[in-house]
Amino acid sequence: MLNLSDQCLFCNKTKQKIIYSSEFFFVVRDSYPVTKHHTLIITNRHVSDFFDLESKELEDLNKILKEQRLSLMNLDDDITAFNVGVNAGVDSGQSIMHCHIHLIPRRKGDIENPRGGVRGVI
Secondary structure (H helix, E strand, O other): OOOHHHHOOOOOHHHOOOOEEOOOEEEEEOOOOOOOOOEEEEEOOOOOOHHHOOHHHHHHHHHHHHHHHHHHHHHOOOEEEEEEEOOOOHHHOOOOOOOEEEEEEEEOOOOOOOOOHHHHHO
16 A cells, blocks of 8 residues: 555655755755756655644754755856745645745846745736
């Protein structure tokens, strides 16, 4: 009998091109990027969304976000800003029910008017 994590895309790490890992997370580039170098930070533990994270995971996530931001800025001089996004639940647009955080590099002029940031998704 298969359990939920056996069917989960993110639990099957052999199919992932992992660029960084820690005790609680692994990092990959998004397969359907919004921008160049769009990055996903994915929990090692199978949990549905951000709100299921424990305090040690949240501490590690904060560290990884900062490290990945610096890494991306060193990789690409055109990056001038970032969006950090979490979809929690089907109605938010979450399509893989395994916690993952989007780190989306932004560049000056990548859209006509960036005002409002993530509000532009609705």
